[in-house]
Amino acid sequence: MCLLAVDAGAPLIESPGRRMAEPGAPWPWPGRREERQMTDQNASTTPQGASPSRLMRFGATPGSSRQTLIADRRLCVGPPGNVFVFGGVLFGSALAALEDHLQRPVVWSTIQFLGPVRAEDVLALDIEVPSPGRTISQARVTGRVGDREIFLASAALGVRDEPLDHAWDQAPEVPPPEACETAKLWPHGQEPGTLLETLEMRIVPGAFAEVEPTGSLADSGRTVFWVRARQGLPMDISVLALFGDFTPYALSKALGGGLGGVSLDNTLRVLRRVETDWILCDARIQGIRSGFAHGDIRLFARTGELMAVGGQSMNAWPPRAKA
Numbered sequence: 001m002c003l004l005a006v007d008a009g010a011p012l013i014e015s016p017g018r019r020m021a022e023p024g025a026p027w028p029w030p031g032r033r034e035e036r037q038m039t040d041q042n043a044s045t046t047p048q049g050a051s052p053s054r055l056m057r058f059g060a061t062p063g064s065s066r067q068t069l070i071a072d073r074r075l076c077v078g079p080p081g082n083v084f085v086f087g088g089v090l091f092g093s094a095l096a097a098l099e100d101h102l103q104r105p106v107v108w109s110t111i112q113f114l115g116p117v118r119a120e121d122v123l124a125l126d127i128e129v130p131s132p133g134r135t136i137s138q139a140r141v142t143g144r145v146g147d148r149e150i151f152l153a154s155a156a157l158g159v160r161d162e163p164l165d166h167a168w169d170q171a172p173e174v175p176p177p178e179a180c181e182t183a184k185l186w187p188h189g190q191e192p193g194t195l196l197e198t199l200e201m202r203i204v205p206g207a208f209a210e211v212e213p214t215g216s217l218a219d220s221g222r223t224v225f226w227v228r229a230r231q232g233l234p235m236d237i238s239v240l241a242l243f244g245d246f247t248p249y250a251l252s253k254a255l256g257g258g259l260g261g262v263s264l265d266n267t268l269r270v271l272r273r274v275e276t277d278w279i280l281c282d283a284r285i286q287g288i289r290s291g292f293a294h295g296d297i298r299l300f301a302r303t304g305e306l307m308a309v310g311g312q313s314m315n316a317w318p319p320r321a322k323a
Contacts, residue, residue, distance in 0.1 A: 065127040067097050073119040073193060080191045084116040087263050088245030089195070090123075092238035094141040094153040095268070097125045099237055102137050102157050106237050109155035110267040114148075121145045135160050167271060169309075171300040177202040177226035177278045183210050201249075202226040202278075213257020221254040221285030221295065228278045235273045235307075240299060243279050244268050244310030247295040250283035251314060254293075261293055261314030269309045276301035288316050 076083035091111045099106060117123055124144045131138035136158035143150040174180075180202035190196050203210050204224045227243050244266060251261045280302065285295040293316040299308045 065101065065129075067100075067125045067127075069093060069123045069125065071117050071119055071121045071123060073191075074195060074198075076119050076191070076194045077196055078191060078194070079189055083191050083194055084118055085121075086195050086242070086245065087111075087113055087266060088242040089238075090117060090143065090151055091153065091245065091266050091268070092241035093123075094125060094143060094151065095155060095237045095241055097127060097141060098139050098153075098155050098157060101127050102129065102132075102139060104137055104157035105159060106268070106270055107136070107156045107158060108267075108269050109153065109241075110265060111151050111153040112265045113151050113263055115145075115150050117143075117145060117150055123150065133158065167306040169298055169306050171280055171304040171306070172224055172282055174204045174224055174280070176302070177228070180204055180226060181210065183225065198230050200228050200230055211257075216256045218254045218256060221250065221287075222283070223250045223253050224280070224282050225249070226278045226280055232277065235275050237270070237273075239279075240270060240273070240308045241266070241268055243281065243299060244297060244308060245312070246281055247283050247285075247297045247310065247312045248314055250295055250297070251285050251288075251293050251316060254285040255288075255316070261316040264292075264313045264315065267311040271306050271308060274301035274303065274305045274307055276303065278302045279307075292316060 071085045073083065075085050075089050077086045078084055090113070091109075094111060095106050095109055098109075122145065126142045126144065127139060128142075129137055129139045136156055138156055139154070141151075141153040141155075143153070183201045183203040202225060204226075207220070208222075208224045225246075227246065233239055245263065248261045248263065280300040281297055282300070283295060283297040285293055287294060293314045294312070295314070296309060296311040298306060299310065300306055
């Protein structure tokens with residue numbers, strides 16, 4: 001399972017050597033999944049082969065369709081006294097659980113958020129596979145904290161032996177991240193020691209540059225920015241789901257500043273996975289009406305390859321001028 005880690009010297013997302021299968025090749029993970037448990041750095045013991053930096057402790061029985069996780073504060077976002085696990089972290093955990101269970105890569109996926117997960121909550125992931133399929137599996141995950149349903153996720157997973165490989169969507173021509181300005185990942189103060197301290201965003205200058213809140217709608221709902229973990233990270237489904245949840249940042253800018261919105265759902269369509277230090281995000285808000293906004297985001301490698309396309313619907317707040 002791929003998880004967030006934020007201690008110095010450790011990657012933000014840890015992965016057991018996961019890689020994409022080539023078309024026609026078998027999915028490269030071993031068929032047997034041994035029982036795994038991941039511990040945080042304060043745990044008294046660490047299982048053999050597990051890093052003490054991992055922030056969520058996983059319990060899984062071999063062949064089981066249930067996994068349990070313990071949410072660490074360092075996976076959370078939010079102002080002091082009101083932190084919750086970032087939606088992209090939950091989405092990534094659900095998708096990684098499906099990939100582990102089915103030994104196939106995610107092609108398409110969606111999640112509906114029903115409630116928050118707080119630090120130290122025990123989250124149970126229940127996996128169902130109504131259609132195993134020969135090349136494509138259709139599966140779902142329900143996340144629960146106690147008796148509360150937290151999210152519902154569905155996905156299609158698999159690989160087909162087809163040679164055609166092309167992307168019509170091209171990365172926008174922008175300066176590299178080193179030539180861009182650092183931006184705030186959240187418009188309000190964050191509780192110390194939480195997730196966004198481990199991430200970095202660079203805003204493309206010019207039309208997409210940071211401006212003071214205006215309280216007025218922007219002329220465009222589009223924004224382009226670079227994101228990365230401050231430590232290196234392997235490119236897997238957890239990373240794509242994490243950064244695919246950054247569409248609300250574009251909404252905040254489209255609304256002229258302020259909070260922006262809270263996700264009702266996330267969708268992720270995966271084209272390829274490319275090892276890259278920075279991810280270029282091209283996010284667009286299509287519109288807002290009756291308190292809801294809709295947008296999408298394209299994730300490109302630094303070298304220009306389109307990796308994934310995400311989409312979200314969000315609760316949205318009207319723009320407010322700076323006091």
